[in-house]
Amino acid sequence: MSADFRYVTDWPSIPADQADAIRAFWRSEGALSDEAQMTERVKQVVLHALDADGSVAGVCTAIASTPQPLGQPMYFWRCFVGARWRSTPLVMSLLKRSCTLLEEHAAANDWPCIGVLLELENARFRDKGRMATWWNPRFTYIGRSARGLDLRVHYFKGARLKPSA
Secondary structure, eight states: OOOOOEEEEOTTOOOHHHHHHHHHHHHHHTSOOOHHHHHHHHTTEEEEEEOTTSOEEEEEEEEEEOOTTTTSOEEEEEEEEOGGGTTSTHHHHHHHHHHHHHHHHHHHTTOSOSEEEEEOOOHHHHHHTOSSEEETTEEEEEEEOTTSOEEEEEEOTTOOOOOOO
């Protein structure tokens, strides 16, 4: 099993052929099956990885939101990696690349979001990273989500807090 991936940057819009490949990937991996949900989620794709055969191996999405209790706009980040690649460094590579891309986009657009919010659904990934702060990229533990999952935040350098609404 080769770990050579090609990363395709989709942010902030995705070509139709790539969107179709990602939908097919989600269907085949059992991640998403509802067409309306896939149509909405594909608009949020930041980047995806292709394996050596050119098949989609993992997909990252982000959506701007203002989570409580933070009260500041963040990119809520999700990642789905195919079963074949879950025990590889692909997730961390996608996370690092996503953070860089989202920060570049935020800097170029007057900081619509001040960072990335990560809700850890993957128990194995969560258990390996029990430190209060991760360093590359820097994510800090901030508590638990309403679903009881660990929450971590990565703040962008240069971003400024937004006035309270």
